[in-house]
Amino acid sequence: RTPAALCVLADSREVASGPEVISSLKAVHGIKVQVVSLGVCDYVVSNRLAVERKTQAELLNGAQQSKAVQRVQRLKSTFERICVIVEKERPKAGEAWRAFHRTKRYDSILSAFIRAGIRVLFSSCQEETAELLAGLASVERRKKAALVAPTEVEGPQREALRFYLSIPCVSYPLALAFCHCFGSVKEMVNSSPGEMAARTQVMQQKAEEVYRYIYYHFEATMLP
């Protein structure tokens, strides 16, 4: 009666930038890590929660900060909940240890996150980040929002998944749910928002957004 292993989706870029996060998730926490091309964020730990991993430097430095802000802003349209993990970077070889100088920008972005209901966690290394991700995933499971296996798709489902993912407000877990909960793309397209919400357990509001997209009338002249 042991519960099924937790599952986390990791963006393919994390294989290079956070190898220890991924290996620690697997080896220490026994979590199934599925590497996919998420694009919008670094990790997805449940049906509704996306996690962005940011280095301290990215939030301290103004130029890099605006990029971080843009990414989180984009996430807002696809995920119900967002969490940012601020990770201390490892000192590079040969580089002198630098003291952390808290900047006004850093404080102001933290307050902006807090006011917008974006959760912020602090980590001192990649292993600790993995521990936080594992913690988030188990909290989400307790709230019945855990990712439902299987997280991989095969054969013609791959094409359907890509099709669903191209809908602007659809997150990776929702696209997976469409693949698993509907027999065909046509069945999904012909369902009502209520049916969509009931089958995939997505919020009604999100289902309505998808529904509007399906019925949105194309004007060739509006194409940029």
Next chain:
Amino acid sequence: MPNETTPLRAGAVNVPYGHVIGNEKWKGSQITQGIQGKVNLILEDGLGIVDFHLSNRSCILYISEADMVAGNGFKRRLVQFRNVCNLQGIIIVEKTQISNQYFPAVQKFVVLELGMTLVPVANQGEAAQFIIQLVHEQMKDGASNPFLNKRSPTLLEASLFETVQQIPGVGKTKALLLLKQFGNIYQLCNASIPELEEVVGRTLAQQIHTFFTCAI
């Protein structure tokens, strides 16, 4: 502390615009010195377990290095706070070389278990700077927060164009023809093979139809 039994005082919840109401016990501390002059600070007695009230919605509880080292006493205070009021609690914690080792456990408790917000600072000076920023953030209207403002409704044409190109065998040219003919995804999805053949060749019409209807 005499106010241990009164966790919160209702009156303090009405914080004037741009003000911070602080607990009397912070009088003369480095935090109050840091805040004064930048933001209006009023010190009041009898705030109970809350250290600073920021606005009608949120307040701050401060956990010092000594609190962390002393044990789990501060946990009771946080749970008590969460049980008695529905204000957003922002927990500021002194993360120093000494208290560093306790930080991961505290973070797990505060954020993952209690669902509250936690921000580490190195000392009271940093805490003051952070409180000032929090007050500034709350004085701004929501539109200036990049994560709060609703994005203006964008035209979906480009996305639709992209979506149709995800159908196997359909590129830019065919996607445009299909969208012009059928208008939306719903119509395209429910088109029959002969209807599709009017726009694309027989093979592709078959392929598109299969993509939509094939049980996966």
